[in-house]
Amino acid sequence: MDLQTFQAATQRTSGMAEVSAPWAAAHRAEVKFIDVRQPHELTGPLGAAEGVQNIPLDDLLTQVGQWDRETPTVLICRSGRRSGIATAAFEAKGYRNVASVEGGTLAWNTEVLGLGDIHLSERKTSAATLREATYTTNGLPEVSPDWVHGHLGLVRFVDVREPDE
Template identity: 35%
Template sequence: MQEITVEDLKRMKDNSEDFQLIDVREDFEYEMSNLNGQLIPLGGILIETDKISHDKPVVIMCRSGKRSAMAVMQLEAQGYTNLYNLQGGILAWAERVDPNISVY
């Protein structure tokens, strides 16, 4: 499984790189704090594969990196090869990039 750090994600965002950010947390978590990714909760990830790009990097995130790792494994089993798990999730983002973001 390919992984990406929060610092790498910040650089990609700052440079306006062409990638897709998928957040696999639940609605209430996303409403509390998010990085403007597309919300597709983990339970529905395989149902909504039509929303996930095959032709550009896709970063998958959650709260700590565990659910996103599960999503990456499920999607890789469907043939995806362009996925990156965000190490440490939004908790790492709050710790190392933006301490003002709400975490729970």
């Protein structure tokens, strides 16, 4: 795919180069297609797009400037935020052939795979997993550190400790 065709497919509604999930699905064999989520997220309720290469965001950001500037590249994450960060980093280095999937894997699941309310499915899966992992100590519900580590990126964690704790 040439640069002109790739750029014609991108829009900048949020300030960065983005392509739609259906466009990414139709052209994934013609572009470098990278999921910037953590590896464990690809096996969660949202899954991973077929044919995607996984390079977590932190790893990808160390590679900015080392890639072929001619190869069109499409980045995806859960919602488009992390892939947008990576897109902006590549654009700052002069790349004109990188775009984020608008709406991320959430959009992929609804617009490409035709799944219903993926948010509900994601919440139900997370809630069921959390219920199964919860135990009570001294009257307080808890989960193990191993469970927390294994579910980073799948559920929202809130640290309620005081700064001096």
